[in-house]
Amino acid sequence: MEIESGSCPIPVWEDIRLxxxxxxxxxxxxxxxxxERVAYVPLGGDAxxxxxxxxxxxxxxxxxxxxxxxxxxxxxxxxxxxxxxxSGSWITVAxxxxxxxxxxxxxxxxxxxxxxxxxxxxxxxxxxxxxxxDGIRWDRWHPDAGVGLSLTVEGIAVRLDLTALSxxxxxxxxxxxxGEF
Numbered sequence: 001m002e003i004e005s006g007s008c009p010i011p012v013w014e015d016i017r018l019x020x021x022x023x024x025x026x027x028x029x030x031x032x033x034x035x036e037r038v039a040y041v042p043l044g045g046d047a048x049x050x051x052x053x054x055x056x057x058x059x060x061x062x063x064x065x066x067x068x069x070x071x072x073x074x075x076x077x078x079x080x081x082x083x084x085x086x087s088g089s090w091i092t093v094a095x096x097x098x099x100x101x102x103x104x105x106x107x108x109x110x111x112x113x114x115x116x117x118x119x120x121x122x123x124x125x126x127x128x129x130x131x132x133x134d135g136i137r138w139d140r141w142h143p144d145a146g147v148g149l150s151l152t153v154e155g156i157a158v159r160l161d162l163t164a165l166s167x168x169x170x171x172x173x174x175x176x177x178x179g180e181f
Contacts, residue, residue, distance in 0.1 A: 015039075023068070030060030032070065043098075050097040052077070057133075058089045070129070072142075074173050078127040080144025080166025088129030092136055097123040097148075121148040123161070142167070155179065 015038040022031040034056040041049040054077075058070040070091050071084035077095050078085070099121040104114035126141040146163035155178055163171040 023064075028060070028063035030058070030064040030068070032056060032058045046101050048099045050095070050099055052095040053092075054094075055092045056090070058091075061089055072127050072129045074171070076127065078125050078142065078144065079123070079146065079161050079173055080125065080163035080171050081142065081168050085168075086127065086129035086142065088131045088135070090130045090133050090136055091127070092129075093125065093127035095123065095125050097121045116151060116153045119150040119152065121150070122146075123148060144171075146171075152179075 015036075017034070017036045017038075019034040019036075020031065023029070034054065036052070036054040039051045041051070043049055056070060058064070061069060069087060070089070072078050072086040072088075072091050072093060073081050073083045075083065076091065076093055078093055099119060101117050101119040103118055105116035105118065107113065108115050122145075124143065124145040126143045128136060128140045128142060130136050130140070144163050144166040146161055146165065148159050148161040150157055150159040152158075157175075157177050157179060159175045159177075161171075161173045161175070163173070
């Protein structure tokens, strides 16, 4: 029996990344392995559901310079917490976003395609850090949720995320990247 991709009810994992970084020198050695999966599910109209899961392990924390230690916070898409809020040799984070373009600001006269698009997103994040793999448990997730506004100009996106639901209170963050909002 074959399942066509159009009839499959589960998300198609469009992007799977495996990263490995090994550092050695002057009697010190440490490494990090990271597995990230991303899926995009069109919901009809212009709405898009974006799903992301990341699991990372860092070995050799005693030999690692402070700036290279693994931390969990806004830089790892746990947007409702302070920078470098959680640390451990095992880090995991999951994100869900409902994205939608709101309106176009201008169109390229030669192609008719929009030059700039304003979009919005509702998001939820959850993450945790532990010193052992056994410490990653269902009762240890640190959640947050909020809304994002974006401006995409010719493939460059600027996004403002406002996290209103977090145990640490209101947070605001800005990001710059390529692609869509």
